[in-house]
Amino acid sequence: MLHITLHFLTPAIVAGLFFSARWKYAYLIMMATMLVDLDHLVADPIYDATRCSIGFHTLHQTWLVIFYFALCFTPKTRLIGLGLTIHMCLDALDCQATNGVWVSLWAESSFSSIAKL
C-alpha cells in the first residue's frame, strides 16, 4: 500500500516543488505516465506482489529506464521523462524492499505472454 501511495505522492511533491506555477498540469502528465504499468496485463499472473517489475515487464526493461531518464533533458519531454523515471525508481525501491534486488533476475517474454492470451 505504501508503494501505491508513493506513486501518487512523489509526483505531487515534485510538481509542487519544481513546477509550482503549473503544478496541476505537471502532476497530470506525470500521473499519465502510470500507463506504463499496462505492460502488466500481458504478464502471467497479471499481478504478483513478490515480483520485481524492473527488468521483468516489457516497458520496465533497464535499457528503457535509461531512455526514460534521457527524456528529462529535453523540455518537451521533461514531464513524461520525470514521471517515468520517478515510477521506475519507486518500482526499483519496491524490488529492493520485497526481494533485496534492484532489478528482476527473470525477464518476461512479451511474445510468450501474448501467445498465452
Ligand SMILES: [Zn+2]
Ligand atoms: Zn511499474
